[in-house]
Amino acid sequence: MSAGAVGRAYPRLEGPAKVTGTARYAVEYPVDGVSYGWAVPSAVVRGRITRVDTAQALASPGVLAVLHHGNAPRLTPGPQTELWLLQEPAVHYRGQYVAVVVATSLEAAREGARLVHIDYDTGPHSTVLTDDHPGLYKPDHVNPSYPTDTAEGDFDAGYAAAPVRVDATYRTPAYHNNPMEPHATTAQWRDGRLLVHDSNQGASSVQATLAELFALPAESVRVVAQHVGGGFGSKGYAKAAVVLAALAARHVDRPVKLALTRQQLFGPIGYRTPTIQRVRLAADTDGRLTAICHDAISQTSTIQEFAEQTAVYTRSMYAAPHRRTTHRLVRLDVPTPFWMRAPGECPGAYALESAMDELAVAAGIDPVELRIRNDTDVDPDQGRAFTSRNLVACLREGAQRFGWAGRDPSPRSRRDGRWLIGTGVAGSSYPARSRPSSATATARPDGSFLVQVNATDIGTGARTAMWQVAADALGVPPERVEIRIGDSALPTAPVAGGSMGTSSWSWAVIRAAQALREKLRDGGPPTGEVTAEADTTEEVGGQPALPRYAYGAQFVEVRVDADTGEVRLNRMLGVFAAGRVVNPTTARSQLIGGMTMGLSMALHEEGLLDERYGDWVNHDLATYHITGCADVESIEAYWLDERDDELNPAGVKGIGEIGIVGAAAAVANAVHHATGVRVRELPIRLDKLIGLSDLA
Amino acid sequence: MKAFRYHRPANVAEAVAVLAAEPQAAYLGGGTNLVDLMKLGVQRPDVLVDVTRLPLDTVEELPDGGLRIGATVRNSDLAAHPVVRRAYPVLARALLAAASGQLRNMATTGGNLLQRTRCVYFQDTGKACNKREPGSGCAALHGQNRDLAVLDWSEQCVATHPSDLAVALAALDTVVEVHEADGPRDIPIAEFYRSPGTHPERETTVARGALITAVRLPPLPAARRSTYLKVRDRASFAFAAGSVAAVLDLDGDVVRDVRLAYGAVAHRPWRAYRAEEALRGRPFSPELAARAADAELAEARPLRHNGFKLPLTRAITVRALTELASS
Incomplete structure (x- = not known):
């Protein structure tokens, strides 16, 4: 390719349209004769619908129809059981969509939804993940097609023989994707053909899914997604909104707009599974790893298996002669988990990179140096050389930019008035695939x-x-x-x-x-x-199966209020090696966006499940906290020039996910350095740190 | 959502008359809480009576040195008012610690005092809540209750009052001016809010349909040395995990007078009379402040997830008073 546009910081082509409000999102297209759909969630966790009383709803002004399993158009069963909507009376989790009200206005549809009365037979349910759940099982593989367990050498023997050991269990809660634009669709049928304007991450994939569900040739389905207000993985596949809108539009024979509410984003669209992760590391006195074991537990639903690849990160990140990873799942009466920025790598790196910090403390070795000592040119999992691996370069460049040298490793060694100051580091990695x-x-x-x-x-x-x-x-x-x-x-x-x-x-x-x-x-x-x-x-x-990865190093400085336990970030700095960077402006946004999301995971986000109701009760942005600008004073992202001819013609590795990987661990490690408290269950909120000072 | 009528009254008497005639009417101020609750089906008024055009939007200095704040004065305007900033910094700080810039531009003084709890069970019509639906039970008592009350709760309700402004006003012995069907009435803020008891659906002591027309701050020269400390789970745009409004008047190092009120601990803004009593007349020290907070919190009954509110409230009591003592 000629030197030219790639690598230059062009502003977004659609920027002016977006900031002036002329860029159209899925339900903003003007459509003649449009009606509005409102999705009705189930009010029970597990059961069976015995009666749907639509009389009151249908009598409500403006209501055109109420779709439910008894009258909705039939779908063709496919692999995505979550999309098998309004087809049968079974309810598999609270919040599953069991009806759609269509009306001439959004408000009328919403009021109609309140007036749909549904009776259920209910049964007992289980919605909380525990490490001793009787339903724990070993899936056939983990996403997308990795082996469930791996073993090299003899972990138990290697671990037992080592002079330095860490054995720690980390827990992460459910995390909920909240793109600014919810899942939303305008659906229109014309002469047996379906046109949807839909908010998704891949119109070809949604087209294929709709064609399958509605038994149409692909060319009879058109999916338009010109502008999408975020997805983070949650729109990576067709979701309920597009299926319900298409069903409703066919049923009422009019165009239908259907958008989920903010509250409805907490559950049926998928979420990052909670995890329970035990990590055991063993090293010699120089900090060279001899044994690594990562056992990950996560959840799936009863209707579809989603096996998050939580421990896969650990298979290739650091070398050791004795290694083992395992994944176990529990089928719970919950919505199926789904992709959220760096599924697997993100929660997995939180655990491994936290354990590496614990190992650094146990071995008395600087945590940057510990990672450098355990670098490897050969993928421990595949046994082949990485096409490029610049983890060490990222760590060195980051340490230099951050001012890491001379760090006193002792916890609680820095104080600024009432604030305890600490710094932390973590590695980061994400596969580079095509x-x-x-x-x-x-x-x-x-x-x-x-x-x-x-x-x-x-x-x-x-x-x-x-x-x-x-x-x-x-x-x-x-x-x-x-x-x-x-x-x-x-x-x-x-x-x-x-x-x-x-x-x-x-x-x-x-x-x-x-x-x-x-x-x-x-x-x-x-x-x-x-x-x-x-x-x-x-x-x-035909591309050879080589280990291709992007790498990064995350550095964080926190301050923790010694009286109240409040955690704030003074600064966050990441250095990444991700192949060629096409556009520095948008690349920087991707990287600091990922880092911010990792910070949010570390300090704020937590889906609070109420077992009695079987759903997350903090289902809005006032009660499910996402990091705000005031939580961090400075975020900087840098990248190394990296050329790797084994990737793809553009030489890129992808930067959408690497920014979040390791970020939460860097925050947690910095909090430990500041306070001496190792919080192993995210988020790190003030109640887990309160009262560090003598006079609280 | 439920269809509603919209009415813009010409004067206070008409507004109150509409509420008297319409059993399902509600006043509309900034709408920052009510409109959300209407969308969620938690509140379902037939009529909205928009009071924001009534002539209640002024801040008036009173001859006795006090201040009358009209009910429709927006939070942003009140926080920026020079007299408020100078004479009652606790009030300006409480306002600025709340919500976001956009919300403060909309929210009114009267509406802020009457906002509803953010208890997640109250805000979800699919869950049991005695405040929303009397007799349905309190799902929060044994549910996710980290944000909820530690003081003065009942088996029927463990909600907290979400306002920051009300906490500051409680510390300042504010008088709430209301207009009821039979005319105007003054109510000290200490008597304005109710404990949840067996009727958590009743949040104030005024009759249904009463309109707050103003709040009146009595003259309090000591309030020049006052502050509001709020601790949140994130640095901005969050309800309080704990908050304290404090006014401190020292004679040398002896506490001549002190006003303390807590947020996020009870169904109403919590005036800490016991803590004040423990402080008054004694030489100030951080240790004394800690003991005073302990005295106030002695009868606290933390729920499963909110025990941290006791050390937190104690810590911010010490910090607020110590900062005022050294200022």
Whole structure:
């Protein structure tokens, strides 16, 4: 590729439209004759609907219809049991959608929903994850297709023989994705064809799912997702909103808009599973790891297995001769957990990177140095060399920028008035993968180019990044390129998820541009439009299976009020090695966004489940706290120049998730350094630290 | 949500008359709490009587040195008022510690005093709550109750009052001016709020339909040395995990007068009379402040998840008074 647009800090192409309010989100498209759907959640945890009384709702002004299992259009069963909505009387968890009210206004639909009376037969339920739950079992594999357990060497013997050992159990609660835009859909049926404007992370994937559920050929379903107000994984697959809107629109034979409420985001859309993680580390007196074991417990629902890959991070991060990882699950009467930014790696790294800090204390070794000593060029899991691994470079650069040198390792060694000051570090890693994608590139007679790929911009800057990549691949200034994304009518592309969007889409865009240039070279200047297509299925599938990872180092300085236990961050600094950075402006946003989300996980977020009701009671943003700007005074993200030719044509590793990995551990480690208190159950709230001073 | 009518009265008497005639009417101030509760189905008024255009939006200095604050004065305006900032810093600080800039621009003085508890069970019509639905039970008592009361709760209700402003006003011996169907009435703030007892659905001592027209601060020169300390689970935009409003008047190092009120501990803003008694007439020290807080909290009954509120309230009592003593 020619030097040019990639690497330059272009502002987002859609920025002006967003800040002036003209960018349209899923339920903002004007539609003639539109009606409004309101999803009705079940009021019981586990049971069976015995009667649905819709009379009062139907008599309410403006109400057009009430859909439920008794009258809703039939769906074709598929692998996503969570989407098998309004098809049967069974209730599998509290909050499962059991009806939809459609009305001529949003308010009328909401009032109608209140007037739907549903009777249930109920049974006993179990909704709380414990490490001695009788339902603990070993899944066949963990997400997406990793072995459930791994073992190398003899962990028990290695652990028993070591002079320095750590055995600690860490707990994380349920975390709930709260994108600014909720899951929302405008659905329209025309001549047996379905058009949805939907808030999701991948219109091609949603198109395929809808086609399957409604037994339609894919070309009869069109999914448009031009602008998406965040997803963080929760929109990585079709979810209830789009299915309910499509069912309702078919039932009333009118367009339907349906958006979930903030309260409804706590449960049925999925959430990060709570975890219970035991980590055992053993080392020699120089801090070289000899044995590593990570046992992770998490939950799934009774209707669909979701086996989060919590301990997979530990398989490749640090080397040791004796290693073991295990995953166990419990099926609870809860909504199915789902993806949340760095599923698996994020909670797993919290546990391992916390345990590494405990090991550093136990061994009397600086925690940066401990990680450097346990670096490895060869993936301990695959036994092959990493295509690139710049963990140590990130740690060194971060330590230098942060001012780590000379740190007194003793807890409670720094104080500023009533504040106890501490610093912490953690490593970070996330796989760099690619999926097959397709794209087209078109030359127009006026000298401009059109590049099309069904990428999704969930606020990340993906549209702008693809535009930059396309310009360089075409060898023209970006001003001559038009980029189109966010529509299943465009060439099929994978979801914006798993930090694979940019690598996958850019691969197809580059190949399409190269093919177009070939065509143009052969044919001379075009008189009409010339289009070239690319599909990377074969090329991506044929890529050798090498260990490809991005790395990072997270540094945090906290202050803890010695009287009240309040924790605030003075600063947070991350250094990342993630291949080539396409756009420094949007990359920085991704990285500090991930770091902020990790800080939020460390200090604030916690789904509080009430076992009697079987759901999370703090289901709004006033009671489920997300970090605010005032909680951290400075966040800085840096990255290293990194070239890795074994990745993909653009040389990118993806940056959507690496920023959150390790962040919570760095905060927890800093809190320990400040206070001497090791909080092993997140979030680290003031009640776990109160009364550190003598006169409280 | 339930359809409602909207009425904009020409004067206070008309507003009160509408409420008297309409059993399901509610006053609308900034709407920052009521509108949310209407969407959730927790409150379902037939009529909203918008009082924000009534001439109740002024702050008036009184001849006796006190201050009358109109009921529709917005929180932001009140916090920025020069007399409030100078003479009653505790009030300005309490206001600025609350909510967000956007909410403070909307929220009114009267509405703030009447906001409802943020107990999660109250706000969810799918859960038992005696305050929302008398007789349905209190799910919070044995549920997730970290944010709830440690003092003066009943088996029927363990909710806390969420206001910061009300805590400051409690410390200042504020008089609440209300207009009821039979005319105006003054009520000391100490008598304005009720304990939950067996009727947690009744939160104040005024008749249904009464309109707060103003709050009146008595002259209190000592309030120039006053503060509000609020501890939250995050640094901004959160209800209090604990809060204290404090006024301290020292004669040398002896406590001549002191006013203390706590937030986040009870169904109402909690005036800490016992702590005041323990402080008054004695030489000030942080240890004395700690003992005073202990005296106030001696009868506290923490719930399963909120025992931390006792050391927290004690800690902020010590800090607030110590800061005032050394200022």
